Amino acid sequence: MATGFDSPGRLPAVFTTPGSSSFTEFLTAAAPELLPGRRVLPAGDLSDVAPHATTIVAIAADGGVVMAGDRRATMGNMIASRDIEKVYPADAYSLIGIAGTAGVGLEMIKLFQVELEHYEKIEGTSLTLDGKANRLATMIRNNLGAAMQGLAVIPLFAGFDLDAADLGRAGRIFSFDIAGGIYAEKEFHAIGSGSLFAKAALKKRYTPGLSLEDAAVLAVESLYDAADDDTATGGPDIARGIFPIVMTATAEGTTRLADAETARIAGSIIAERSHHA
Amino acid sequence: MAMQFYASPEQIMRDRSEYARKGISRGRSVVVLTYEGGVLFVAENPSTALHKVSEIYDRIGFAAVGRYNEFENLRAAGVRMADLRGYSYDRRDVNARALANGYAQTLGAIFTEQSKPYEVEICVAQVGATPEGDELYRLTYDGSVGDEPGFIAMGGSAEAISTKLRQGHKHTATLAEALKLATEALGSVGGDGGKPRSLTASQLEVAVLDRRRPGRTFRRIRGAALAQLVAGQSGSAPEAEKEADKPATPADTPMTAGPATSIEPPLSEVDTQPPAAPKKRAPKPPAE
Numbered sequence: 435m436a437t438g439f440d441s442p443g444r445l446p447a448v449f450t451t452p453g454s455s456s457f458t459e460f461l462t463a464a465a466p467e468l469l470p471g472r473r474v475l476p477a478g479d480l481s482d483v484a485p486h487a488t489t490i491v492a493i494a495a496d497g498g499v500v501m502a503g504d505r506r507a508t509m510g511n512m513i514a515s516r517d518i519e520k521v522y523p524a525d526a527y528s529l530i531g532i533a534g535t536a537g538v539g540l541e542m543i544k545l546f547q548v549e550l551e552h553y554e555k556i557e558g559t560s561l562t563l564d565g566k567a568n569r570l571a572t573m574i575r576n577n578l579g580a581a582m583q584g585l586a587v588i589p590l591f592a593g594f595d596l597d598a599a600d601l602g603r604a605g606r607i608f609s610f611d612i613a614g615g616i617y618a619e620k621e622f623h624a625i626g627s628g629s630l631f632a633k634a635a636l637k638k639r640y641t642p643g644l645s646l647e648d649a650a651v652l653a654v655e656s657l658y659d660a661a662d663d664d665t666a667t668g669g670p671d672i673a674r675g676i677f678p679i680v681m682t683a684t685a686e687g688t689t690r691l692a693d694a695e696t697a698r699i700a701g702s703i704i705a706e707r708s709h710h711a
Numbered sequence: 712m713a714m715q716f717y718a719s720p721e722q723i724m725r726d727r728s729e730y731a732r733k734g735i736s737r738g739r740s741v742v743v744l745t746y747e748g749g750v751l752f753v754a755e756n757p758s759t760a761l762h763k764v765s766e767i768y769d770r771i772g773f774a775a776v777g778r779y780n781e782f783e784n785l786r787a788a789g790v791r792m793a794d795l796r797g798y799s800y801d802r803r804d805v806n807a808r809a810l811a812n813g814y815a816q817t818l819g820a821i822f823t824e825q826s827k828p829y830e831v832e833i834c835v836a837q838v839g840a841t842p843e844g845d846e847l848y849r850l851t852y853d854g855s856v857g858d859e860p861g862f863i864a865m866g867g868s869a870e871a872i873s874t875k876l877r878q879g880h881k882h883t884a885t886l887a888e889a890l891k892l893a894t895e896a897l898g899s900v901g902g903d904g905g906k907p908r909s910l911t912a913s914q915l916e917v918a919v920l921d922r923r924r925p926g927r928t929f930r931r932i933r934g935a936a937l938a939q940l941v942a943g944q945s946g947s948a949p950e951a952e953k954e955a956d957k958p959a960t961p962a963d964t965p966m967t968a969g970p971a972t973s974i975e976p977p978l979s980e981v982d983t984q985p986p987a988a989p990k991k992r993a994p995k996p997p998a999e
Contacts, residue, residue, distance in 0.1 A: 444820040445813050449788040457798075460791055468799055519972070526976035544970040548798050551927075555766050555790045687976030 481584025490531035498684035499605030506668030528593025533626030575614030628660030734830030740866035807837035819854025
């Protein structure tokens with residue numbers, strides 16, 4: 435176990451060694467057991483031992499980017515959670531969502547949040563949006579062993595690029611593959627089990643330069659379509675008042691749409707689609 | 712054969728103390744004090760890149776005087792310690808007392824074990840829900856630690872500055888009042904023939920731990936906001952104070968076991984720093 439953070443003695447040398455601004459690199463030296471992807475796993479396929487998080491969509495809009503995720507986690511044919519949250523702010527100007535093994539994914543988000551904050555505090559400045567995406571790719575790469583055994587995690591990363599010359603292109607989206615490959619997506623992207631259906635919906639409705647408000651509606655609608663055809667994606671749950679999480683990243687920072695607002699958007703989509711009422 | 716002269720332990724420690732004190736007194740001073748809206752850090756520091764005041768964690772700030780390379784090393788160690796603790800336990804489990812302990816042990820070990828002590832004096836401050844709940848720890852080169860309620864002055868002529876602060880400090884002061892007191896105290900020493908100096912915004916490094924902000928409370932006040940605060944102390948309420956009126960309280964901080972669910976953008980960046988640049992380019996209304 436790492437010493438220093440709960441013992442009253444002198445800080446170990448690893449704390450005072452100058453150089454790295456990366457929290458992950460520091461953890462590797464100070465407490466490697468806290469890193470995801472460093473654990474020894476039992477042999478065999480582990481894909482059914484833990485809940486899976488499902489569909490996330492991201493849409494580039496005028497002046498920012500919108501990311502939305504449904505609220506379901508599944509274990510085989512069971513619903514493991516109806517109200518899991520899978521979209522989070524990564525830092526003040528970027529968003530991250532995960533699909534795949536929920537536990538590993540949430541741990542990765544937490545580590546990524548600390549990684550960005552740590553860099554900011556040590557260096558006195560933030561990483562560029564591309565720098566952040568590259569850090570995330572490294573984390574995915576380190577999880578490859580676990581991914582091969584069924585504990586795969588795929589993130590979707592999007593943010594407001596403070597270095598962008600043109601406000602219309604400041605909202606950017608990055609997708610990743612299991613091996614740590616990183617891909618800049620132009621207009622929109624979806625990941626997870628329902629991504630096929632969500633993307634099919636998005637490609638028909640997306641128009642370049644749409645407003646953030648329209649993008650939020652489009653995101654919820656694409657998740658509705660994904661839930662329609664994919665059992666692992668949850669639709670709006672009117673009875674329990676559980677609705678997708680929609681977040682935006684703009685020049686003003688990241689914001690989560692209020693539940694009342696997502697409820698209103700979901701309500702209007704349901705009304706539009708109800709032909710037998 | 713070289714002759715080994717005997718030096719008593721008292722003499723060795725005295726020499727080291729004197730050496731460290733000399734180094735510290737050469738530098739310009741830093742003042743940390745509590746006010747109604749949080750904890751204020753004011754350093755006399757013409758550099759905008761090399762900071763004497765920095766963020767450690769959500770409610771914890773760091774200020775130092777002395778040798779830059781030495782306190783920068785301690786600052787980075789503090790950030791690592793706080794982030795590691797927050798990552799492995801919870802964000803609310805990170806506190807200034809544990810950090811001050813770590814620093815005290817480290818400085819104490821360096822003082823007794825190494826031939827050259829650190830020529831630094833540092834302050835670890837934690838903002839509480841009320842001014843009475845603020846914690847200010849002063850750590851000196853030999854590892855002594857003191858909990859000093861209200862205010863701390865460090866560096867050359869710290870005694871004279873402390874006296875000035877003691878006369879004027881009150882918990883109910885506004886940000887402008889606290890800053891005025893701090894700049895007057897800093898300016899009360901080092902003038903020609905003992906006359907007080909008047910410090911301008913460009914000579915100051917100012918930051919606060921904002922009591923009312925949820926999450927990360929540290930923000931720098933610089934550029935136009937600082938100039939306005941330093942100069943127009945009687946005029947209209949400056950930007951920085953308007954922000955302090957936000958009704959958010961620490962109790963609003965979401966309590967979750969998982970990742971952080973909301974991260975506030977750095978509101979302090981109202982000057983020419985990079986994060987503000989697109990804001991100026993983009994006077995767009997935000998999504999509703």
